Amino acid sequence: MAMTRDWTPYVSAYLDDELEPAERTAFEEELARNPGLREEMEEMRKMKSFVGGMTLRELPDKAWDHYRERTYNRMERRVGWILLSIGAMVLVGYGLYELVVFLVSDAEPAWWIRAAIGAACVGLAILLVSVIRERIFVWKRDPYREVKR
Amino acid sequence: MLQAQAEIETLNERALLVRCQQGDRTSFDPIVLRYMRQATAFALGWTGNQQDALDLSQEAFARAYRSIRTFDATRPFFPWYHRILKNLCLNHMASAARRHEVPLVDREEFQHAGLTPEQHAEREELRRQVWQALRRLDPSHREILILREFQQLTYAELSTVLEIPRGTVMSRLHEARQKLRRQLEPMLTSQEPRGYGDD
Numbered sequence: 501m502a503m504t505r506d507w508t509p510y511v512s513a514y515l516d517d518e519l520e521p522a523e524r525t526a527f528e529e530e531l532a533r534n535p536g537l538r539e540e541m542e543e544m545r546k547m548k549s550f551v552g553g554m555t556l557r558e559l560p561d562k563a564w565d566h567y568r569e570r571t572y573n574r575m576e577r578r579v580g581w582i583l584l585s586i587g588a589m590v591l592v593g594y595g596l597y598e599l600v601v602f603l604v605s606d607a608e609p610a611w612w613i614r615a616a617i618g619a620a621c622v623g624l625a626i627l628l629v630s631v632i633r634e635r636i637f638v639w640k641r642d643p644y645r646e647v648k649r
Numbered sequence: 650m651l652q653a654q655a656e657i658e659t660l661n662e663r664a665l666l667v668r669c670q671q672g673d674r675t676s677f678d679p680i681v682l683r684y685m686r687q688a689t690a691f692a693l694g695w696t697g698n699q700q701d702a703l704d705l706s707q708e709a710f711a712r713a714y715r716s717i718r719t720f721d722a723t724r725p726f727f728p729w730y731h732r733i734l735k736n737l738c739l740n741h742m743a744s745a746a747r748r749h750e751v752p753l754v755d756r757e758e759f760q761h762a763g764l765t766p767e768q769h770a771e772r773e774e775l776r777r778q779v780w781q782a783l784r785r786l787d788p789s790h791r792e793i794l795i796l797r798e799f800q801q802l803t804y805a806e807l808s809t810v811l812e813i814p815r816g817t818v819m820s821r822l823h824e825a826r827q828k829l830r831r832q833l834e835p836m837l838t839s840q841e842p843r844g845y846g847d848d
Contacts, residue, residue, distance in 0.1 A: 544826060574708060
């Protein structure tokens with residue numbers, strides 16, 4: 501049994517003037533004998549002319565003035581953030597080590613140190629719970645999560 | 650003639666990218682200048698916000714440069730860059746809702762058609778509805794419509810940028826338009842938009 505060709509995708513290509521000459525001829529012959537295809541084409545022509553009158557808003561000229569410089573600033577900033585993060589992690593790690601050493605020693609911490617430790621622990625717990633809750637919320641509602649990246 | 654010019658540009662681009670891979674940052678300048686408008690327009694089609702579009706396209710260039718050594722310089726740059734930008738746009742869309750505007754305007758030939766303020770308001774409403782309909786499409790359909798309808802890429806260019814065969818370009822674009830048409834059905838049946846002619 502001969503396979504029937506699906507001409508539907510050719511409708512858009514025909515309207516966009518993107519068919520090869522041979523394809524165009526074959527499509528026009530099919531169009532002449534296929535009322536369903538003609539109807540599809542009229543619907544599509546209408547839709548295309550509707551949307552075809554619109555375009556994306558142009559950005560003002562001044563938006564491009566320092567585009568390149570801002571792009572390079574981003575590259576440099578990234579290096580800055582990496583170095584800052586490494587330095588901060590080392591310092592925080594050292595601070596935590598000193599804190600643990602201090603706590604395991606017999607010295608009684610001052611009240612303000614105990615208060616600061618308590619506040620940091622509670623704050624960290626709140627942030628952790630909040631971030632996890634937000635991630636779950638966003639993940640459940642993300643319409644693009646199935647999209648191949 | 651145009652094809653020859655395009656080939657020269659491709660060769661130049663390849664040479665520039667090889668120099669970038671060797672650590673010459675200034676060679677990245679012409680690449681940024683060449684694609685910044687196209688890239689920002691694409692991001693605007695996703696975000697609807699000009700500042701976000703600028704930020705995302707710049708960030709994509711910065712990431713592209715950082716990963717330039719992994720890029721295969723025998724292949725065209727833009728499809729590779731486009732994939733980075735698209736992923737950034739998708740991540741941006743998935744994060745908390747941000748303020749966005751309707752980034753659609755009438756084409757220049759329709760802007761000074763002597764419309765009354767009421768007709769201008771009506772057109773504004775039509776643009777808003779088209780934008781909302783576009784936002785409801787799935788990403789692959791939305792992407793191809795942005796590139797074709799608003800950036801006027803040819804099918805050959807779509808095939809290169811999206812890295813899909815021409816036949817898939819034809820079918821995906823047509824499906825996208827069918828879905829957009831279904832979204833706009835009430836408007837298309839109730840009124841003929843004034844001033845929009847066949848192109």
